[in-house]
Amino acid sequence: MSEENTICVGEQTESTPTASQENTEGHDGEHSEIQQQAEEGSNKQLSADTYYKYEDIHSRPFITPDSEIPENLLFLSHSFGYDSRRRGNLQLLDDTTLIFIAGNLLVLLDISTKEQRYLRSCSGGGIGSITAHPSKTYFVVAEKGIQPKIIVYEYPSLQPFSVLRGGTERAYSFVDFNRDGSLLASVGSTPDYMLSLWNWRKEEVMLSCKAVSQEVYRVSFSPYNPGQLTSSGSGHIKFWKMASTFTGLKLQGLMGHFGKTAATDVEGYVELPDGKVVSGTDWGNLLLWDGNAIKVEMCRKGGQKCHAGMVQPFALEDGQLMTIGSDGAVRGWDFESIDSADSNSDGSRFELEPMNEMVVGHNVCLSSLVKSSLPESCVWFAQDSNGAIWKLDLSFTYTTPDPECLFTFHAGPIQAMDASRKSHLMATAALDRSVRVFDFLAKKELTTTRFNQGGTALGWAPPVVNQSGSLLVTGFEDGVVRLLELYDPQRLHMVSGRSPKGDAMLRLNQAFKPHNAPVTAVAYERNGEILATGSSDSTVFFFTVGEKYNPIGFVSVPGPVQALEWSPHSHSENRLLILCQSGHVVEVQSPDPEAERPTNTFQLPDLSSRSFRFRSIKSQIKREAEIARRQAAKEKKKKEREERLKQSKNPDIEPEEEEEEEEEELPSIYIPESPSPLYCGFYSQPGQFWLSMGGYDSGFLYHCKFSEKQDQDPDQRQDEPFDFLPVHSTDNDPIRSIAFSSNRQLLLCGMHSGSIRVFPLQPADHSLTSMQAYWALSVHDNQYGPLRHIRCSHDDLFVLTVGDDGNIFSFSLLPPEELQKGLQRTRARVPSPRVGLENEALAQDIEDPAAYSIETAKQKLENDRLRREAELKIVAKQKKLAELQKKFKQLLTVNQSLPEQVRLKPVELQLDQRFREQAERVKAQRVREVRKQMAWEEERSSIALRKLQDWFKDSLEANVVTVVAIRSDHRVSTYRLPALARPSTGLRHHRPGWPDEDEAAAPEHRKSRAEPVKDSSVLEEEEVLRPPPARPAGIKLADRQVERLRKAAEKAEQARAKIEKRKKEWAQLYAEKPDENCEDPQDVQAIREAKENIGDLKLKSAKDFTVPKHLRVNAERKRAQLIGLEENTREKQTEMNRRIVILRDSKVRLVSQLHAQAQQVQKVQQRLAAIHHRPKPTLPTILPEETPEKRLGYSHATLERYRHLREQRLKNMEQEEQEGATSLLEQLEKEMEGEDGKEEEEEEEEERGEEGTPGLSASYLTREEKEKEEAKLSKLEKELQREEEIRLLHEQDSLLEQMESCVCQFDAELLLLRHQKLRLDWQLKMADLHQMTLYQELLLLKEFERREDKLQENLSARIKEEKSITSKLEEYNEQLELRRGDIAKLQEREKALIAAFHASLGEENKFEDFLTKVFKKKVKRVKKKEQKEGGEEEENSDEDSDDDDEWDDDDDYDSTEEGGAALDNNVCPPGCEPELFENTVQLRERRLDLEELLAEERKSAEALKRECDTLVKKEKLVKSSRKAAEDDLELVNREKQQKMNELDVVVPIRLHQIEFIANGSVPCDLSPVLVLDMKELNRLRERIRQLQAEKSHQRDLYIQARQQHVRLIHDRKDMVAQIQVLEKVCNEQMRMKFGRPVNLEALQTLSGNRTMEELKQEKLVREAAYAKEIKQWDAKVEEARQALMEVTRCNTERLRHMTNLFDQKKELEHKLNSRQKKMGKQFQDYRRRADQEEIQRLQGLVKIQAQQAEALRREIGLLSRKGVHVLPPNQAPKPLLAPMPTPTCHTHTRRQGPRRPSKPLKAHNSASKQGAN
Secondary structure: OOOOOOOOOOOOOOOOOOOOOOOOOOOOOOHHHHHHHHHHHHHOOOOOOOOOOHHHHOOOOEEOOOOOOOOOOOEEEEEOOOOOOOOOOOEEEEOOEEEEEEOOEEEEEEOOOOOEEEEEOOOOOOEEEEEEOOOOOEEEEEEEOOOOEEEEEEOOOOEEEEEEEOOOOOEEEEEEEOOOOOOEEEEEOOOOOEEEEEEOOOOEEEEEEEOOOOOEEEEEEOOOOOOEEEEEEOOEEEEEEEEEEOOEEEEEEEEOEOOOOOOOOOOOEEEOOOOOEEEOOOOOOEEEEEOOEEEEEEEOHHHOOOOOOOEEEEEEEOOEEEEEEOOOEEEEEEHHHHHOOOOOOOOOEEEOOOOEEEEOOOOOOEEEEEEOOOOOOOEEEEEEOOOEEEEEEOOOOOOOOOOEEEEEOOOOOEEEEEEOOOOOEEEEEEOOOEEEEEEOOOOEEEEEEEOOOOEEEEEEOOOOOOOOOOEEEEEEOOOOEEEEEEEOHHHHHHHHOOOOOOOOEEEEEEEEOOOOOOEEEEEEOOOOOEEEEEEOOOEEEEEEOOOOOEEEEEEEOOOOEEEEEEOOOOOOOOEEEEEEOOOEEEEEEOOOOOOOOOOOOOEOOOOOEEEEEEOOOHHHHHHHHHHHHHHHHHHHHHHHHHHHHHHOOOOOOOOOOOOOOOOOOOOOOOOOOOOOOEEEEEEEEOOEEEEEEOHHHOOEEEEEEOOOOOOOOHHHOOEOOOEEEEOOOOOOOOEEEEEEOOOOOEEEEEEOOOEEEEEEOOOOOOOOOOOOOOEEEEOOOOOOOOEEEEEEOOOOOEEEEEEOOOOEEEEEOOOHHHHHHHHOOOOOOOOOOOOOHHHOOOOOOOOOOOOOOHHHHHHHHHHHHHHHHHHHHHHHHHHHHHHHHHHHHHHHHHHHHOOOOOOOOHHHHOOOHHHHHHHHHHHHHHHHHHHHHHHHHHHHHHHHHHHHHHHHHOOEOOOOOEEEOOOOOOEEEOOOOEOOOOOOOOOOOOOOOOHHHHHHHOOOOOOOOOOOOOOHHHHHHHHHOOOOOOOOOOOOOOHHHHHHHHHHHHHHHHHHHHHHHHHHHHHHHHHHOOOOOOOOHHHHHHHHHHHHHHOOOOOOOOOOOOOOHHHOOOHHHHHHHHHHHHHHHHHHHHHHHHHHHHHHHHHHHHHHHHHHHHHHHHHHHHOOOHHHOOOOOOOOOOOHHHOHHHOOOOOHHHHHHHHHHHHHHHHOHHHHHHHOOOOHHHHHHHHHHHHHHHHHHHHHHHHHHHHHHHHHHHHHOOHHHHHHHHHHOOHHHHHHHHHHHHHHHHHHHHHHHHHHHHHHHHHHHHHHHHHHHHHHHHHHHHHHHHHHHHHHHHHHHHHHHHHHHHHHHHHHHHHHHHHHHHHHHHHHHHHHHHHHHHHHHHHHHHHHHHHHHHHHHOOOOOOHHHHHHHHHOOOOOOOOOOOOOOHHHHHHHHHHHHHOOOOOOHHHHOOEOOOOOEOOOOOOOOOOOHHHHHHHHHHHHHHHHHHHHHHHHHHHHHHHHHHHHHHHHHHHHHHHHHHHHHHHHHHHHHHHHHHHHOOOOOOOOOHHHOOOOEOOEOOOOOOOOOOOOHHHHHHHHHHHHHHHHHHHHHHHHHHHHHHHHHHHHHHHHHHHHHHHHHHHHHHHHHHHHHOOOOOHHHHHOOOOOHHHHHHHHHHHHHHHHHHHHHHHHHHHHHHHHHHHHHHHHHHHHHHHHHHHHHHHHHHHHHHHHHHHOOOOOOOHHHHHHHHHHHHHHHHHHHHHHHHHHHHHHHHHHHHHHOOOOOOOOOOOOOOOOOOOOOHHHHHHHHHHOOOOOHHHHHHHHHHHHHHHO
16 A cells, blocks of 8 residues: 555535436537636645545444454455446456446456455445546446445545545446546436536535436536536437527436337447447347437448347447447447438438458357557456456557456355365355465465356365365366366376466366255265265255265255254264254254165255254334333433432422323334345354344344244244344345354354454353344445455454355455564465376266256156056066967957857956946047147137138138120129228227317316305304394284285395396396407308408428418328228229129029020920021030139039049158159049039030931932822911911011010110229229329328327327316406405405494493404414313313413503493493493404404405415416427428429320420420319309409498497497486485385385384383383382381391490409409500511511402403413412401411312302303
């Protein structure tokens, strides 16, 4: 370690990150401001010789406080690993120094000397990323942890130059400098992913914002555009720009859109000079980004990948783009070709070949490269993810050296490690298929051996097995265990004369496969006689140890094996402890190698074992700890209370009873559903062991033992530890591995967080009671580097650790100087080779991962033996059966030769009928099996037939029918129509966001106003001002009064009906009244129709042409047009086919008719002479193409013939194969045609025979015979014969004419139909051209469909949002108007209430001021609550509310009357009417209710107003966004229309239709020609004239409307003036009649008040009753007055008598005094002192009573107002009226006074409350 500067910088100023926003727009030249700030920072930077102290900031070991453990307990010796799979874990400081991260260390590796220097992390949480300054004078270490720091170190002094704080929350994932090194960019990991730009010299954040919400792999500045940055990571790439805004410099990010390209993780990229970026992909191609979109995807020729697997561009050098890939190749690509790349195909790919290529290796996966710092150097250093560092020369010349591998390491997690028991050697195994041996004393790797599978377990054989310490036992992931022998090859050279290379070699001694899953543990028995191997297949295999390891057997355990440990020598029995990952622990007895085993398996079923299944007790431990804590707290409080009582001086004070606090519920007992994983364990005593668990149960070491009851199933056991030991800070950091020193005084723990813990122990401490203080140091990576294995060297001088982060560390327990002195050697001793080793043959290895395991091979051998035995038995049985069958046949032959009477019948030959039944069942079963076997073939044949039918038969709607003319060659055929497919649902797909669908599907957005909600103010009004309930009907009115009331009610009802009718008429009239800005609906409709019909008069080819909304076409509508065109075409073709088929059917009928007529002609000609015969027309026939449906017809004879031909074909198969054979179907068709021809010839011959017979007979008749016959006929007979001949000739002619006419008519119909079909063909051809055009338009529209749908969806969302906001705004405005109306009503009611109060006071009321104060008194009202408890709680709540009423002014109880006495506002004063007071209080309550309602309404109105303001602002924003969306959609429509205009449309026209003539001829170029329909052109010309007429008509209408508008304005002004005059007259009339304006409607609806009439009647009745009662009381008063006078007279006499007695008494006292004067004066002094004392005592008592009376008076006043008892200050409560005590009872009164204040005070309090109420 280099020297450290002692200058320390003080506290650094914390930076405040500037919040930034993402924006898609950027500006050029924005780097000037940031550059200026960086320059200012450089001016203010720290001086070059000012550094932090490394010792002050680097992390240190944690040591338990107050322990004697030294801080330098372990010294880092060496790091043997390299985290090759960490991104960017290689940087170059100078030409010979590399730096990389190793857990919590930064390693500086000298390439030439291979020496290492180390820097520890400052946080102890690990290191996230590193980078080097462009000048190589600084390097940066970005750390991990809580609020991690970035430390900038100066090189080569390695002093911390600056410390950057506050850039992220948990960890940094990448850091990078800009090109000149003035700025540093950092990006954080989860959870904030914060991107920060630092002025690292000033230790300030200049810009900061959140990058993305997913993992970021890399961020960098553009070397060509200083204001631009690029970041990439999981499934994204983002482009940043530093832009100046009105608030300052901001970071604006633009996320890259992959578009049609699949999203990929971007590990690397390169910025190009023109701003483009080239990035890699997962599949091996390159992506060229232009802006934030992919311009092109680049691949090699023929679509090959640029690299196999992941690809990363890393540099732009000498006109070529350099890339690396996971295929281990480095390729250079032409930069100019890439920069100008463009895709011309739909795949958006650009093909090119690399200019240069270098294949580093086949098992190489390059992940990052750093370039040498030497100028003009082409040397690069590469990080290989497979565990290597390469040196590459990328000059690509003829003299370029081959790639050089500088260092090799393990790749990925290290699965196993062990140390030699004889030397300072260490062996490791990992999943990278390598086993390595290290000399940790010499700090170097000795040898590496690679295998076909990764290593998972490793153990060094103990000295009792191998004295030289050269044997290694390794387990692999395919279940193979290999015995490897380590030896020194140099010593082998001394024996054999060979010269091998290397310091050590591993040789395979034996390989065997005991398991079918990865081997997880190996362990030797304590005596070295047995080897045990455990696997994740839940088995443990035992082997005998010797020259060859032979299998003993295996046992099955309940779960995957985690570890194996044999009992030590201190145990009496030799047992194996098996720890399973599932939480099971099994202990088995050591097997006896000499015992007999089963021959068919290696399983050891009789091996004694004990099992333990861990059951969680962590929740129980926490519960007991909580109970103990609470009990301790209670005991502590109890002791404190007892101490306070002891310290108290007054023994009479009773101890205060403390209120029992309600205790919280204790933690519940929790057992995790899935058991916690078991990580490690070890023996403590026989039958007892310690376990370290993970998951929920971490945080403790559990002491367990096997239960005595072992009968239960191991999977169903639930065993709990009997003791536990808490381990500090391990709830989330369990112990993964445990090791002891040789003297068991140090316990080494490897933690899940990658740290080491060392616990000093006392000797023979099996219970770990001394495991308290510890020393801990973070070593491996805290996130993904659990410390899997930890070991001590054989001499306890070294501690070795390996972790899942691929790092290997060695620590020494002595300082390096003392270690060198003590060892006195610099390298470990490698075992010498055995004698004769060079002559031994290599052991056979198991290379096939699918090879049988030992148990599987034995099972297979046993199964093969059993199968051979079964086959031999079957052969023997078959031979015996054959002999029996032969003998039975002989018996049958003999039986047949016997006479019939003695011959046995077949039934008698059957031994048992059941044999036959069994044979039948077997036959049926075999038939089913055959059918089952043939089911697939049957199904295949049926599917093939169905496919052929679907393709050749069912694919057409009907067969093609051709109808041929009879007299000509004209023919007409039907159209070949495919079968009509089901309508595709894809053509009618839903397009979200279009306005018609949204409007159709949009629900009602607001409620109807027809049912307004009754608000609280109305309800409160009904409650507060509800009229008093009707009086009980006890007063009967007179008939005249009842009749008067009835008439008044009828009159009021009629007036009310008139008023309601008039109100409805006015409401209807006002409803029909249009708004001032309202327009005529007819005019609006006309304008809308004009806008829709006029359209844009510009040509569609114009750039500014706007397509009307009703004419806009999208892909869906175009699909509908295509479907409609197809349906129309098919309909016409179907109709033509139908007509042709009808014509065919008519021909069939005609042919049959002609044949019938031909037979009739034949019959007629038979009766005519030959000379009168006319030739018959040729009879037509039905051709096969006219009836194609008969072609597939067949009969039974046809099928029989096909079978016969097929049999012949099978017989002559070989000959036909040689000569070439025709198909059976063709041959069958030829034979059927031949047979049909023969039948036709036979029919013709028959017809000819019939025709020729009469001719032949006639020819045989001679003329003489005819003459003789004629001579014989009479004249009449001759006449009749002549007549018959004429009739037959006519019939012959008519038949022949009919046949001729039918044939001619048929040919004419066919010719007409042929012409119509030709015309239809022309129309269909035009339809095909139109369909092609529509299809081209559809393809074009599909390209715009996605953009258009997205824009339309955005527009619909904006429209929907605007409608929602508008509806809400309208609703809020309505509610606001309602609230304002309610407020106005409440204010009117308040005024009416005040007027009612003043009316109730009357005039000149002397209590007016007092009652006004009572009415206006402010009372804090208590809100109504649900009565959940009794009346006592209500009283308490009243008292509390009165206690809180501190805001009342003192004026409330300072009111005085004229006499100056205080008046209570809650008590009616003397002289005031109680009814008036109660009415005032009620009116006050109503006023308070109204004020509360008014406050609530105002609050609601304010809230609604704020909501309205917010919605108005939001509406403006939404309208602007809607306008922007409409503009974007319009641009897309214009672009779409322009693209559609570019399509070519075929329009066939004739020459006379061309009017575009130049110089009297049609020009060759017709591109500027406009094609128009003549009808449409004529319509447009006619429309021009119509529009001119409409324009003049509308101008006339406008003039008339304007004149009418002026006239209506004048009429309105006159009506307003007349209304004002009438209102004034009405008001004057009301003042004259009523004195003030009144509500006439209310006056008209007034009816008779029956209550008032009843009250009047009741008043009269009560007045009469009261008068009668007054008379009675007057009489009684007179009697009482007389009695009073009599009593007064008697009392006067008695007073006179008493006066006389007093005079006598006075005289007697005078005499007595005179006599006493004569007595001595000895007692006078004593009496005077006693009198004076008594007088003083009485004066004091009077003062006390005066004070008490004054206090009670004030208390009474307060109680009458608030009901609270307030004691006088500094005095205990006294009795209310204490009697004057005598001297003897004075002390007693003072004693008992303080102890009995409660009852009288309580009574007084309650009395005062009642008075207040």
